[in-house]
Amino acid sequence: SYELTQPPSVSVSPGQTATITCSGEALSRQYAYWYQQKPGQAPVLVIYKDAERPSGIPERFSGSSSGTIVTLTIRGVQAEDEADYYCQSADSSGTVVFGGGTKLTVL
Amino acid sequence: QVQLVESGGGVVQPGRSLRLSCAASGFTFSSYGMHWVRQAPGKGLEWVAVIWYDGSNKYYADSVKGRFTISRDISKNTLFLQMNSLRVEDTAVYYCAREGLAAAGLADWGQGTLVTVSS
Numbered sequence: 001s002y003e004l005t006q007p008p009s010v011s012v013s014p015g016q017t018a019t020i021t022c023s024g025e026a027l028s029r030q031y032a033y034w035y036q037q038k039p040g041q042a043p044v045l046v047i048y049k050d051a052e053r054p055s056g057i058p059e060r061f062s063g064s065s066s067g068t069i070v071t072l073t074i075r076g077v078q079a080e081d082e083a084d085y086y087c088q089s090a091d092s093s094g095t096v097v098f099g100g101g102t103k104l105t106v107l
Numbered sequence: 108q109v110q111l112v113e114s115g116g117g118v119v120q121p122g123r124s125l126r127l128s129c130a131a132s133g134f135t136f137s138s139y140g141m142h143w144v145r146q147a148p149g150k151g152l153e154w155v156a157v158i159w160y161d162g163s164n165k166y167y168a169d170s171v172k173g174r175f176t177i178s179r180d181i182s183k184n185t186l187f188l189q190m191n192s193l194r195v196e197d198t199a200v201y202y203c204a205r206e207g208l209a210a211a212g213l214a215d216w217g218q219g220t221l222v223t224v225s226s
Contacts, residue, residue: 031210
């Protein structure tokens with residue numbers, strides 16, 4: 001199996017842009033996914049296939065990919081966006097891996 | 108709408124077994140791959156296992172391989188996780204999740220069931 005690396009924490013002021021990265025060797029070959037998890041709640045998928053946004057997810061959430069690094073960008077951050085964010089991918093054998101998670105703090 | 112409801116969690120001693128269930132509704136259960144994902148208290152998400160839509164393939168995290176078994180009963184629209192030889196480090200909230208079609212990620216999640224392994 002392989003690892004996905006995320007920064008432990010990111011802080012941003014309301015209305016600013018938050019950027020969360022995720023790095024891993026397999027990301028150059030496999031799709032990345034992003035999940036938002038608020039305290040006491042189940043995770044919610046916010047980005048799939050690197051940059052696609054599920055229905056119901058605000059347009060301020062976007063994803064991008066470049067080589068072995070994928071990025072979740074939240075533009076115009078709101079207080080309600082404060083949460084833990086996890087990247088996820090899979091390897092060719094069918095197993096799934098999550099990054100360690102990034103705590104987004106809205107100052 | 109899609110609904111996933113886990114059950115079967117509880118307190119169990121190390122070395123014992125437990126079976127988790129995930130009752131699915133609101134979609135054609137036999138058409139989707141299903142996963143178990145866990146989260147230890149205060150920790151991040153850890154993927155546990157996946158079963159393909161037709162049950163033909165199953166994959167496990169190294170940490171549970173040989174001890175846990177994922178299965179599904181199409182007639183009952185239910186996903187299972189049989190957990191044997193439980194360890195203290197298996198203590199976590201266990202979520203079942205539905206994989207979206209065409210590599211759309213883990214699109215739907217249950218609310219989780221807590222498993223505590225303690226003597």
